[in-house]
Amino acid sequence: MLLPLPLAGAYDYRVPEGLAVPPPGSFVEVPLGGREVAGVVWDGEADPTLPASRLKPLLRVFDCPAMTAPLRRLVDWIASYTLSPPGAVLRMTMSAPSALEPAAPTAGWRRADPPPPAARISPARARVLALVADGAPHAGGLLAEAAGVGPGVVRGMASAGLLEPALLPPDARFARPDPAHQGSVLTEGQADAARALRAAVAEHGFSVTLLAGVTGSGKTEVYLEAVAEALRAGRQALVLLPEIALSTQWLDRFSARFGCAPALWHSELTPRTRRDTWRAVAEGAAPVVVGARSALFLPFPDLGTIIVDEEHETSFKQEEGVVYSARDMAVVRARLTRAAAVLVSATPSLETLTNAEAGRYRLLHLPLRHGAAGLPQVSAIDLRTCPPERGRFLSPALVEAVNATIARGEQAMLFLNRRGYAPLTLCRACGHRMRCPNCTAWLVEHRLQRRLQCHHCGHAEPIPPACPACGAEGTLAAVGPGVERVQEEAAEVFPDARRIVMASDTIAGPAAASEAARRIVDREVDLIIGTQIVAKGWNFPDLTLVGVVDADLGLAGGDLRAAERTVQLLHQVSGRAGRADAPGHVLLQTWNPEHPVMQALIGGDLDAFMRAEADQRRPGHWPPFGRLAALIVSSEDEAAADRAARDLGRAAPQGDGFEVLGPAPAPLALLRGRHRRRLLLKARRDIAVQPILHEWLARVPVSNQVRVQVDVDPVGFL
Structure with a gap:
């Protein structure tokens, strides 16, 4: 019996008389110390040296689909590879313990029979009635969404006697995406790539494909065809995204392609939704799941494809507990389940590129943007010759470009990958620097919240009125810019521009992200000011200028991948510009325009940059060599x-x-x-x-x- 605890291995238990021996993968409850815990019957033989008198009895077998053999092998594989206790890995697969019990029936609505003759039938109510004409029960939320009405319309129809309560069948918690639903019209290049991905899924075998393409080339629409093929075969699909809580526009694309939303899996789900989703996945009632890296450990009985979007993102690496890369483990799970893995990126990691060049991964490339859009022009602003005014951080050239963009009725973006107001606060009298008491890190000033905060451990304290070292009042000064400080400067320099700040401090979840995207698309915003959350996945048709406030920011320090990460991030944020008919322009404020990263972005030759990176790492046997x-x-x-x-x-x-x-x-x-x-x-x-x-x-x-x-x-x- 393997228990979801950081133990060295499985424990032996005795099966009581009258209870059939549960097969491997069964979820069971057993005693451990003075408590009762859930675990999984694991593969292997019992220890023959243990006397039966020392074995504690198994208590019960849960009424739940058993863990599949491929998922059990994945647990063992990850434990061996990462040198982690198998039980610690198992715990990640049992992330909703309450789902081991069958869920109580869920209430929904069905058509009242007979309907009240005097009830008023508005166009909105008529759409709902058309959906419930089959007489089957429907979940209220899904019913309202499918009919394009608010939940109040459904409740009003119930009050009017047009709908009556009904219990939903277990598999009605999640809508089933329709692979035949009309999606986007693909270009010839997209269609070729989509055919290749559909063929890989249809083979019902293991494969890995790198889907590379410039920003705006329609990679999402292409890999959704792999999802469609898995659905046609009656298999499930998993899509891993690095920022699932901020994936509003991605979910809109999915719904447009399949006619409904997928199941979601991320840390902000309520306990009930987690339970329902975990159970539905195990029962095969959630055909498509889109989630963060933890979704990789959901109990899919038959995965047909695993998509890792933005495969280069470091957020796919878990740094605490069991330390693993979700991208790499997605490939392992695809191999164990005989599924097609698809790694997607406009800026693939050097590891993935090397695997593609060696023939271990298949490469599909989309070199053109969709429709009439072209790639943006990238230019450098040399801060040595065109510095900002004293006390400011936007150079005159960037200010002029933003003013001209807004004057044309287009949108602009200022990008700085640094939260807060300033990364350092020091005393002008004695030089004391405000640092975190728990970490080797400076406290970041968040002026809007009037606090200093550590972005590593979360420690926060009010901004003191006097220096804690020398007692001088009014001497604490903010050093360097954060996104709040850029917003403050933008308010002075562009007073008439309608502005929005997009950072993890201001965009707290899916609802806030959806509202921000709506405001931008509906042209309620002229100037976007953001951190890395604006760098990927967004499609703002009227955004034509991206200004990077500090393009050199990620290049400091001795990190092996510093240059690679910087070029990936800046290329991604550059890709937000010019995604419709109007041409895009990107301005990089830099103190070192001769740096290979800046030259690669300006020249648009990322392939040459990655080849140079490979040439530097190969002689010393640095990853991926x-x-x-x-x-x-x-x-x-x-x-x-x-x-x-x-x-x-x-x-x-x-x-x-x-x-x-x-x-x-x-x-x-x-x-x-x-x-x-x-x-x-x-x-x-x-x-x-x-x-x-x-x-x-x-x-x-x-x-x-x-x-x-x-x-x-x-x-x-x-």
Whole structure:
């Protein structure tokens, strides 16, 4: 029996008399200590040395579809690859424990028979009556959505006697997308790519396809054809998005293609919706799920395709608990379930490009934007020769371009990937810097909320009236720009422009994102000011100018992937401009226009940039041409962290084809109150790092004060 706890392996239990032995994958309840926990009957043999008298009895078997063999193999595979306890991985698959019990019947509505003769039939009510003409029960929310009316219309019809309550069948909680529903008309290039994806899904076998294409080329419409093919075959489909809570326009595209919305899976769902969605997925009643990385562990009985949109996004990497890459594990799950994986990006990661060039992944490319739109022109504003005015952050050239854009009746965007008002607050009298007490990080000023906040641990405190170090009043100064400060400057420079700020502080969820998108599309906004959440997925037809306030921001530090990430982010945000008939223009404010990242964006040759990146990494066996695994040693006691890191360093393995770097303080040497040290195992690509890590960690005893986290294939080095 495998339990969803960070335990070393499965436990043995006794099956009571009169109860049939549940097959592997069955969800069961068993005693553990003084409590009762749910677990899964796991594959393998029982320990023959355990006497029956020591075995505790299985308590019951849940009335729930069993976990499939491919999902059980995925749990074991991830546990082995990431050096995590299998139970910790299992816990991610059991993310809605209440769903193990059958759901209570849900109330809906059906046509009243006979209907009251005197009831008023408005056009809105007529649309609802047409949908319930089959006499079957319908969920109120889905009924209102399909009829294009508000929930109040449905309630009013019930009050008028036109509808009567009825219990919904279990599979009526989610509408079934129609693969034959009329979608967008595809161009010739899109149609060719869609045919290839449909064929991959129809083969009912494992494959991986990289769908690359410039921003605005219609990649979403193409990969939705893979989803349609899975539906035609009676299989399920999973779409992973990096920003599911902000995917308003994506959901509109899905509904236009299939006639209804998909099932959603993300952290903001209510407990009841999570329970209903998990159960519907397990029963095959949720044909399509779109979700964040955790959706990868839902109990699909028959996945036909897995789509990873924006596959290069680092948000697909989970950094806490079980450390894994949802993109890479999506490929593993596709292999185990004989499904077609599709990785999608306008700026694919170097790892994915290398797999495509080696023939491990199939490559489909969409080089043109859809319709009459062309790619935007990208130019650099050299801040050495055209700096902003003192105390400002927008150069005269950028201000002039924004004014001209708005004067033409078009929309402009100012992009700065930094939340808050200012990244640093210091005292002009003594030089004291306001820093987080729990992290090696400066506190970010959020002037609208009148607080200083750490973006790593969440610590927040009011902005003090005086310097806490020297006591001087009125000497605290904001240093550097955040998106709030850009908004403040924009209000002074563009006083007549209607502005909106799109950042995680102001766009808190799907409803706020939907309203922001509506305002922009309906031309209630002239100037968009945003952070990275505006960089991908949005389609604003009248947006023709994107100004990047600090194009150099991501290039500082020694991160292996700093240049790659910067070019991806800036290319994505550049792609928001000129997506309709009017041409787009992008202005990059930079102190170093000669940098390869800026030259790649200006010249539009990202392929050459990625080839140069590959040439730099290949000789040193850096990913994707080698393997990395990090050990992050942390403790609330700094001396204990140092001792453990030193002991690990002294016991570091040695051999041909690999080396250990460190220990060294992590860039964030203090995070959430824990002192952190890092060691890095670097190996040739043909060397498996897991056996080396197992043997290494087994040689070094670590005190209970210390935590050692293993990160295989790290994407960040903080």
